[in-house]
Amino acid sequence: MALTPADVARLGELARVRLTEEELVHLAPQLDVILASVARVAEVAGADVPPTSHALPLTNVFREDVVTESLAADAVLAGAPSVEDGRFRVPRILGEEV
Amino acid sequence: MSELLRAGAAELAGRIATGEVSAREVTAAHLDQIAGVDDRIKAFLYVDGKRALAAADAVDAKRAAGEELGPLAGVPLAMKDIFTMKGAPTTCGSRILEGWVPPYNSTITDKLLAAGVVVLGKTNMDEFAMGSSTENSGFFTTHNPWDNTKIPGGSGGGSAAALASFEAPLAIGTDTGGSIRQPASVTGTVGVKPTYGATSRYGVVAMASSLDTPGPCARTVLDAALLHQVIAGWDPRDATSINAPVPDVVAAARHADVAGMKIGVVREFGGEGYQPGVEQRFGEALAVLEGLGAEIVEVSCPHFDYALAAYYLIMPSEVSSNLARFDAMRYGLRVGDDGVNSVEEVMNLTRGAGFGAEAKRRIIIGTYALSSGYYDAYYGSAQKVRTLITRDFDAAFANVDVLVSPTTPTTAFTIGERADDPLAMYKADLCTIPSNLAGNCAASIPCGLADGLPVGFQVMAPALADDRLYRLGAALEAELTSRWGGGLLDQLAESPSGAYLNVGGVR
Amino acid sequence: MSSAVVDFDDALAAFDPVLGLEVHVELNTASKMFCGCSTAFGAEPNTHTCPVCLGLPGSLPVVNAKAIESAIRIGLALNCKIADWCRFARKNYFYPDMTKDFQISQYDEPIAFDGWVDIDVDGETFRIEIERAHMEEDAGKLLHLGGTTGRIGDAEYSLLDYNRAGTPLIEIVTKTISGTGSKAPQVAKAYVSFLRDLMVSLDVSDARMEQASLRCDANVSIMPKGTTTLGLRTETKNVNSLRSVERALHHEICRQAAVLSSGGLVQQETRHWHEDGGYTTSGRLKSDAEDYRYFPEPDLVPVAPSREWVEELRATLPELPNLRKLRLQGDWGFTDLELQDVVNAGALDVIEATVAAGASPQAARKWWLTELARRANEAGVELAELAITPAQVAEVQGLVDAGTVNDKLARQVIEGVLAGEGTPAEVVARRNLAVVSDSGELAAAVDRAIAANPDVVIRIRDGHLQAAGALIGAVMKEMRGQADAAAVRELVLAKLA
């Protein structure tokens, strides 16, 4: 199941990380080694072992439905690369709205 | 001056409280030290002397007004650049966040400021806490004060180096797979990973949410305990934080007694891949503890062998999701917005340019491990291993009070040595990772030098039994310090190789 | 643009439609799903935002307890099982309206699952099985600028307002709905209409489709009659009204039938409904590349509602709208058609209150669906917003029943009440509207009418009794309507007998 540079490029697109040709060639064998080494997790745990998603067994942590203060509008937009009319301005979107 | 730099946090706080020295003097001394040595160490990404002095002045004014001061009021601290603080840039060591100034404080920042702790600035780290050497910082590599050609550990290498170079008596870090303990180990400082959920993650930029644990870094066990007490506790803004009283870690640090304590040595951590000097110091520390009345037994945790593999699936999976938000839309870097490129292209270009090699590696691995068709074999199996590791801990803690091991298999390696060998780099966290996966607490305490570089002794305790770390740590520290005639860092301060730090000759 | 379609009847002759409906309901909590920002509609852009809903680095979500309560109550009302233990999950995809580039949702562990509801269409009952109702967060709002159409396709850039980001949503997903035949579009409409009424009666959502607080995505596929293999389905989005649900499905069934009949293949894709033109256009292909990489949300701990809590919430459920309708129809003796008119007019509540105040169901229905519906329509308000109470409507009918006013006068009474002139009795007094019952005055008027219309009198006496209408009309005119027409007729005939 060797990862090819093309596989890595596809994963890069899925993760929205543009990788150069050089990076792809460099990364593919590296990732292959890493994945081969971590694949051993599948050897040890049987079907009877429940997975752990959270380190501590907490449940039902909620907050009351109470309105608290929002950020000031200028603080919201202060770090934005581009702003127009109190809104974040972003490049054109080709894909359909999801 | 250098006498203020050599003093611990507890001592400084005491002297500030009595008025023997002002917080301003203490802060100024540390700012001067940063100015003097950080060109060489490169621990800090950002220093705000004006703000630090103003905070110090506020403490002095409070004292002058007769108000009661907290136990760390006026003590300077180096903050890992992963905690948000209003008005101070937060980069997490990444170019993608360069220039971002958060509009809010992390809960821990709030607690530190409320306690009168003086934040000197933000320290360097591996990008988004991903690494064991700070070589993955998007800005520069931090150097180990013991030997400037060596790494200071990571990801919290900046915080650890600031402590070891006497630029700050306190620091805070985050530990996802060892990022507090491993730098502590290789710099001869004390680093504690509290129980997961004992310290709030709110305002701490996430690397792997189910593993990230903020914690204290210091030069002594008592100082770490004092800082732990200030930053720990339930936070309603963090749904994974524990709503229970914080164990009295300060009392434990003052009650340095291990008589009758049952200590389990993890059989799986040792042997091949461990530097002989590291194993030697570790063995000596065990003998010291035994001499203090502790009972040493060997314990097997068979699934710890799978910890590294499980970690390198769970962590990158969470990373791939947590780092998705750095998409050039709302803050941070934006590349390729030429009016023609689509939003998708701008995201691709920005993330391709803004993230470093290690971040990219982990994002890709995580994306792969979570993708349909691979989830069960990778992420699903890794979470099962997590269960098995937790069971190993449970079984062990049924018989012993604490578990111990070397913190890291080797002392600090040379900068550049493992830069393009990710697997070799990952092994630096071999012994520290199980506690992150299980969520229990652990610490690294200096236990001597091997080939002239510090060795760390790791102690692990059950969840919510953080006090045991301090109890054992303080006992070991007290005994070793008395044998050495001072702390490990005092040896650096007084040695010719530490002369550049300019803090010798005062004790 | 609009694709070829075949006639609906032809389509249904050859194919059976299979539906799947996904309805998103915005909850009416005061604060957002994971932070304390207000959910109020219509604020200045980005003023209801904070580090959490902006997804700023370091921020963490904390679940709104009221949203959990609402989710459980919705699940119970839909006859669902409520999970003993479930988790939130991250749905990972990049889109600028998602501040974290993942949506906190639920994946394989929804809070409510395996439910059902019965939907009536023209007296036929269809059981809709509910696969799941799960919790998630809404996204921000995009504004597409530049270009010529203001649509996403040719916009030069977009602007983002994150006020809506993080508003709690419940997504209700049906199992496949088959066997509805030609009624498929009506069943879908009735189901969405049922959900809307349910949300309002549970008081968990405003459920206003025009404000997008209730949104429907309609999946449809068709299979050739006599086969059982499901065809590829399309998911139609932007269906923003009850009428659109029916129309969009109607259209999509016809379009797919045209594709299949001409030997083509239906693409598995999303389609966009165009309300104005009444057609759908192709959107995004649903391919393997769509991989959301779900995993349990590490920042939120599991939700494990105790059985006691669930039972407490069950006890808060109101009478469900469909059961209530059935009960009222039985009590009132309305035909299906009559009840449908009442429901469509949104008059169920006011009629129930009017009946409770003493009016007969038919009389209550008559007033609310005619005179009052007309006036509400003119004023552009809901029936319940008119300045007349159900009790006052009952009082008006009481005046009619007692013979104090006739129907025509009663309308004037209503006009007076609406104009703020007081109670019905006060309006009658003030406007002097009561029917004249003084027989002397009436008799004199009848005499005058007889005297003034000798030719009519002759015709009546010749046996043409319908000619009496002219005399009655003359009397009523003189009395300015304030006489009982029946009594006038009696008097006229008596005098000429």
Ligand SMILES: [Mg+2]
């Ligand atoms: Mg959804």
Ligand SMILES: [Zn+2]
């Ligand atoms: Zn918010």
